Amino acid sequence: MDIQNKNIGVIGTGNMGESIIRGLIQFAKLNPTNVHAADIDEKKLNAIKDQYKIKTYSNNKNLLNEVDIVLIAVKPQQIEEVLHEISTQDKKYILIISVAAGIKTSLIEKSIGKEISVIRVMPNICATVNAAVSALCKGKHATDESFHLATTIFKSIGQVVEVKEELMDVVTGLSGSGPAYIFLAIEALSDAGVELGLTRDISTILAVQTTLGAAKMILDTGDHPSVLRDKVTSPGGTTIRGLAVLEEQNFRAALIDAVKAATERSRELSSQKKS
Ligand SMILES: NC(=O)c1ccc[n+]([C@@H]2O[C@H](COP(=O)([O-])OP(=O)(O)OC[C@H]3O[C@@H](n4cnc5c(N)ncnc54)[C@H](OP(=O)(O)O)[C@@H]3O)[C@@H](O)[C@H]2O)c1
Structure with a gap:
């Protein structure tokens, strides 16, 4: 099934809804009339x-x-009303997609009350610059064809992966909240440069481009991060001295614990919603 001749409706045009609309038109090259x-x-x-x-x-x-x-991009606390409106339609939709954090496919299926393809997606804020990563999971009645359509939609705002629904909270803790961890890391690197005499502008661009370049190296080479880290770590050099401090300060453990804590919070929030 091709997405080009389908009519796609985005409900909720905030940060996420608008990013998806932009992706569909500018990158998936959909005709605006669709x-x-x-x-x-x-x-x-x-x-x-x-x-x-x-x-x-x-x-x-x-x-x-x-x-x-139908692509639902309203806040989780606003979704009930939208699902009710969908349930009152006679039309059989090819696919219902929801990006609402913590809202399970079973709740969407139950609220709509029909056997319908539902795909739940967890994108991240990097969608606003077309560099999102989106995790998709299928509802009970989702077909491979509808999953393919959803994948095509979310590829227009970045990369996509498929996960089982029970892992969506982990996705939230890692890539959903992850941009904030990286913003903090970049800010700290920039602060260090300023403390050591660089101007803020120069320090920030050095930190930002280093982060972008390191990520691109992993994507382009497909190498494990530890392989690339080893390649830039010369015996008795500067990098091993810096890395030793990060290990002493539990940098790695702090990131692991941050993802675990955010995952736990996501589980708490989703369990407060009906399923
Ligand atoms: N932003 C992210 O980084 C991100 C990441 C992953 C997932 N998500 C998910 O994406 C969804 C949207 O997030 P967002 O940040 O884009 O929120 P947002 O900026 O608040 O956008 C939601 C939009 O939907 C409108 N709306 C509210 N009720 C509606 C209704 N009944 N019918 C039609 N439109 C309605 C809102 O209007 P008002 O402002 O007037 O209420 C607002 O314009 C959320 O469920 C969130 O969990 C967001």
């Missing part, structure tokens, strides 16, 4: 309409009449 967006915030909607030349709706039901695929 992309539809609804939001309760008319100002936001008008800005989206002006920028992407797509059809917009201030009433979700009007969008739901026009589309084959």
Whole structure:
């Protein structure tokens, strides 16, 4: 099934909804007439309409009449109302996608009350610069074809992986919260440069480009990070002296514990929601 001739409706045009719309039009090269967006915030909607030349709706039901695929990008506490609106439609949608954190596919299926393909996705904020990583998991009735469509949509904002639904909290703790860990690391590297005499601008670009370049080296070579680390660590040199301090200060353990703590918090939050 090809995405190009499908009508996709994005409900909620905030940070995530807008990033997906941009990805669909600029990167997946969808015809703007096939992309539809609804939001309760008319100002936001008008800005989206002006920028992407797509059809917009201030009433979700009007969008739901026009589309084959529904992508829900409202906050988790706002999803119940949207699911209720979908459940009242006679139309059989090819696919329902939700990016709402902590909302299980079983809740979506139960609320809609029909055997329908549901895919749950956990993207991250890097979608705003087209460099997200999105983890996808299938609901009970999701077909391989619908999964392929969802994959195509999320490849338009970055990379995609498939995980089992019980691992979505781990994804949240790692790549969902992960940008904040990296922002903190970059800020600390930049602070060190400033303390040692570099200007803030120069120090920050050195820290940022080093982070980007190191990540690109892992992606491009496919090497394990420890192999690349070994390659830049000469005997008796500067890097091993710096690495020794990071080990002494439990840098590695701190990151592992941060991901575990964020995962635990994600589990607590999702267990407070119905399933
Ligand atoms: N942002 C991220 O980095 C990120 C990462 C992973 C997953 N997510 C998930 O993505 C979803 C959206 O997050 P976001 O950061 O994009 O939120 P957001 O900026 O608040 O966007 C949500 C939009 O939906 C609108 N809305 C609320 N109720 C609605 C309804 N009934 N019908 C139509 N539109 C409605 C909101 O309007 P008002 O502002 O007027 O309420 C807002 O414009 C969340 O479920 C979140 O868990 C976000």
